[in-house]
Amino acid sequence: MTQLATARWPGIAHTPRTPVKARAAKAILRPTVNSVPVRLTFADGTRWGAGGPQAPEMQVVRPKAFFSRLGADTKIGFGEAYMAGDWTTGEGTDLADLLAPFAERLTTIVPESLQRFRVFVDKKLPHAHRNSVEGSKKNIEAHYDLSNDLFAQFLDPSMSYSAAWFESAEQDLESAQLRKIDGILDQAGVTEGSRVLEIGSGWGALAIRAAQRGAKVTTITISNEQAALAEQRFAEAGVDVDLQLVDYRDVTGQYDAIVSVEMIEAVGEEYWPTYFATIDRLLAPGGKVSIQAITMEHHRYLKTRNSFGWIQKYIFPGGLIPSLTAIDQTLAAHTSLAVSDRRSLGQDYARTLHEWRDSFNRNWETINAQGFDETFRRMWEFYLAYCEAGFRVGYIDVYQLQMQRPQEA
Structure with a gap:
């Protein structure tokens, strides 16, 4: 990040350090993605997702930063990770095409056993x-x-x-x-x-x-x-x-x-x-x-x-x-x-x-x-x-x- 970007986007320029929450986010995301018709690809060749070769592709560019943001704030971190370039779309994938399968499953994408913890995840609207x-x-x-x-x-x-x-x-x-x-x-x-x-x-x-x-x-x-x-x-x-x-x-x-x-x-x-x-x-x-x-x-x-x-x-x-x-x-x-x-x-x-x-x-x-x-x-x-x-x-x-x-x- 440039100095200007750091001053303008402090929440994006600095990746949160939340190793325990990052591991938890990774553990939750993998089975979730494996039930969605998309492809999640990593630089080391690892692939997640239920989608085939033609499915929308999400490329995780910086896995450590991506999972840290997701763990630190589940509702906000996903978008912040895109803003930071921690993940992007694969070649030929339209961003809305990638997000649509997640939006379609938004109310069920988190396992029901974990939804009761929502109260600890949601941040209140700022005064x-x-x-x-x-x-x-x-x-x-x-x-x-x-x-x-x-x-x-x-x-x-x-x-x-x-x-x-x-x-x-x-x-x-x-x-x-x-x-x-x-x-x-x-x-x-x-x-x-x-x-x-x-x-x-x-x-x-x-x-x-x-x-x-x-x-x-x-x-x-x-x-x-x-x-x-x-x-x-x-x-x-x-x-x-x-x-x-x-x-x-x-x-x-x-x-x-x-x-x-x-x-x-x-x-x-x-x-x-x-x-x-x-x-x-x-x-x-x-x-x-x-x-x-x-x-x-x-x-x-x-x-x-x-x-x-x-x-x-x-x-x-x-x-x-x-x-x-x-x-x-x-x-x-x-x-x-x-x-x-x-x-x-x-x-x-x-x-x-x-x-x-x-x-x-x-x-x-x-x-x-x-x-x-x-x-x-x-x-x-x-x-x-x-x-x-x-x-x-x-x-x-x-x-x-x-x-x-x-x-x-």
């Missing part, structure tokens, strides 16, 4: 990641304020950073993103003259689309970087949008339609009641809500809701994926709203992520020139492939959810 008003701003800035130029290198021209909705295999990403946006706006009943509130502006694509329908649009964000580019894009599109740098908890007024795309994952379980109660408070009589939300099955949510994983440490601090049941329960307990329609875009998200990763890798030289180093590259490769694999096998899903007051439906 600093709480999504209070101050904490939310820090958490959002950590990801979305990295650089507008970075996101422009792998997103489509609409700058949409959420699941697209493909109509066919031939449809391009940009038009699929606009179809997704139209799906949200249609669910929320946005037409000419509608008073629309968007919670989480992104880079402005939805607000532009809503304004082009003739709606009166207010969009809010707490990302300075996103706000600056969104304002520029509004001017270029020739639309009048009221963009406010404000937390959702501080919004006032009444709106006929409220929309929010993949925002709930950044709200945090502690604040879901506040988030939905705020929406309920702001929604005018007869109004409709449409949110796009990444979800997982309820039993998985209950097991992981308080644990700290790789994605939260490196990509989305403060992030938590809800279940459909958790959303329904929160609405019932804290609002007058209920889900009245839903559609799944899970497989569409797998394709969206694959296209983002292709663009990221294709444009890596430009991204690298912006000041992002090799460790960052491997981190984002793992993030995009890890999520793609999860959606591909159905471990996670994403829904467009329409909400309204039942008595007004």
Whole structure:
């Protein structure tokens, strides 16, 4: 590791020294891998895994470091080992193809006899990641304020950073993103003259689309970087949008339609009641809500809701994926709203992520020139492939959810 990398990535530059835990990790991993259709290969010629010659290959480059990281922190060490280059994919193996068989077996991959020790392995969510008003701003800035130029290198021209909705295999990403946006706006009943509130502006694509329908649009964000580019894009599109740098908890007024795309994952379980109660408070009589939300099955949510994983440490601090049941329960307990329609875009998200990763890798030289180093590259490769694999096998899903007051439906 270079000095710069050491300063920037202290957890990656220094391999933990945990010989006992490393041996335990190795003892657990071998029989586990031998039941998965992959190939695990080592420099000395040793091979693990149930996969044949055509199966996805994982090459363990530095076994000692790999097992040390895995032993020190099972949930985070696997991704950190990839970031450090302790393991990589074999020639011709796509990273998401390798991760998918593991994602498919994630709830059963650890023997049931060992699952009772989960409480000793899971780390609690850091208090600093709480999504209070101050904490939310820090958490959002950590990801979305990295650089507008970075996101422009792998997103489509609409700058949409959420699941697209493909109509066919031939449809391009940009038009699929606009179809997704139209799906949200249609669910929320946005037409000419509608008073629309968007919670989480992104880079402005939805607000532009809503304004082009003739709606009166207010969009809010707490990302300075996103706000600056969104304002520029509004001017270029020739639309009048009221963009406010404000937390959702501080919004006032009444709106006929409220929309929010993949925002709930950044709200945090502690604040879901506040988030939905705020929406309920702001929604005018007869109004409709449409949110796009990444979800997982309820039993998985209950097991992981308080644990700290790789994605939260490196990509989305403060992030938590809800279940459909958790959303329904929160609405019932804290609002007058209920889900009245839903559609799944899970497989569409797998394709969206694959296209983002292709663009990221294709444009890596430009991204690298912006000041992002090799460790960052491997981190984002793992993030995009890890999520793609999860959606591909159905471990996670994403829904467009329409909400309204039942008595007004």
